[in-house]
Amino acid sequence: MKDLLFIDADDIARALSPSAAADAVADVLRAGLDPETCPPRANVPVPAGELLLMPAAAGAYAGVKIAGVAPANPGRGLPRITGGYLLLEGATLMPVALLDGAALTSLRTPAVSAVAIRHLAEPDAGHLVLFGAGPQAYGHLEAALAERPLTRLTVVSRTASAAEALVAHARTAFGLDARTGTPDEVSGADLVVCCTTAREPLFDGRLVPEHATVVAVGSHEPDARETDTALVSRSRVFVEARSVALREAGDLIIPVREGALEPGRIVGTLADLVSGRTAPGPGGPRFFKSVGMAWQDLAVAAAVHRAVERRGRGCVERENARRVPTKEGPEHDRPSTQP
Template structure:
């Protein structure tokens, strides 16, 4: 059994190939994805354990064990840690253990890029990243696989972290700068990606221009909210997984209050990629991708890492 650390996982996940692998998975129906298991852990009720299995791809079965500790930022640690166990589907024999944190950040970014390929306008120029963590850092490389972004702007509550990410993106060859004023940056953006653990809205519908695509990847619990109700009721919504409707705060709250109905949130990324539903339908349309992370993405990414390993 191989043990693949973060560096090995990163080396096996070319963004173009990863977006293509996710496109293939979302367009097909061979992967089985049971409902995830979610449990509060320890004395800190804000800490969460997630178990996410999937199987049916290249003869593999995978299980991700992930934890979410919102207070980790104050310790200089990522809020999400994960380990991924890859098994032979036919026998159950272990094949590899992968760094699930690295796997998660890249498959999340690639899923956002895949959604943007169907939902963002072709002529987008300015991309706003709200958040400066590991997922945000992976977004530009994956978006570059589907759109020609001219400038990336970064806003974070911690201005120092925003500046550090900008410097990192510049060294990677991206035109990037800090957005000191979030609302002004939202008004100027063609695409907005939020990757935070926010529990109150950061992106307000009143500030989002017609034609903007909003990519919401941070919220995966009902009390996590990155965009307000005004935006969600104005946007064409696409979800990556059925449970997003009731676990992402941007949808769970409006659905409970009746400002959104189930028919407003029935379009999945799989429907769009497979051609069963339209993506963007008008240039002035506001679109929103609500991503809570489906286990099919993890399995596709892990399988890609395994296939990229040099033969011995």
């Protein structure tokens, strides 16, 4: 077996823009993949937190992500989400690449949100209220900017220094009118994005304007949510897959349990939007809830691998990629170390 190509975080960032990653997600759906039939995520509790196993197969590729969720890591100066992605040939299941799992997730999750924003947000959406100031917040800012002509950014975070750093980045990198704010600022938002580890609602859903779009990506647990029942009950709700959302998304499960949301009131899925089977339609804010699914990792990992291959394997090996040794290969530098 040949040495396995290692694609690190820098390689992933160079290989695919947020817009291209969103296109990869949409293309897989357009080609006919049905998220409702995809294997469920396996969750395994461990002393440090949780291990997630996420396999998928589609087209010319298969793959599996092993992700670790370690809540105590940020206090140690380490990332909360760890892991790797093993990409395989679809026909033979021979490994072709190992990707940095955290970097892949940091690209994949905003890409999924970007597809939702592409179809749900008002074309002239200008004011983004962003909850959170971690890696996903940076990724979602860039992804949202690729989809809509944002001019204003309000960052709401429990960590003032992190919020100020994101505001400074938005001003310098994108020229936005950016500042920190409070949860009530959703009253003036065109787009609200929630990417936090919160387990309770972040804002009063009654304040969200009728024309606004809300995207929530922070949790995949049935007892955790970033949005409240008031928002969900007045919104047109969209998800990645109905079965997964009603099993993992506390943002929806809790309102269902309270009797405020009938499961049949979920208007549609990303696949419905991409294919044109469902339109956003009028009647309140548009709400997209994402928990993350394995097919999305595969779509983006495959697109990254194709981009690396197009650039020329020899060039990438010299400039960017390290190699993971196999039994038959020589020893090389090993890679250093959302679901």
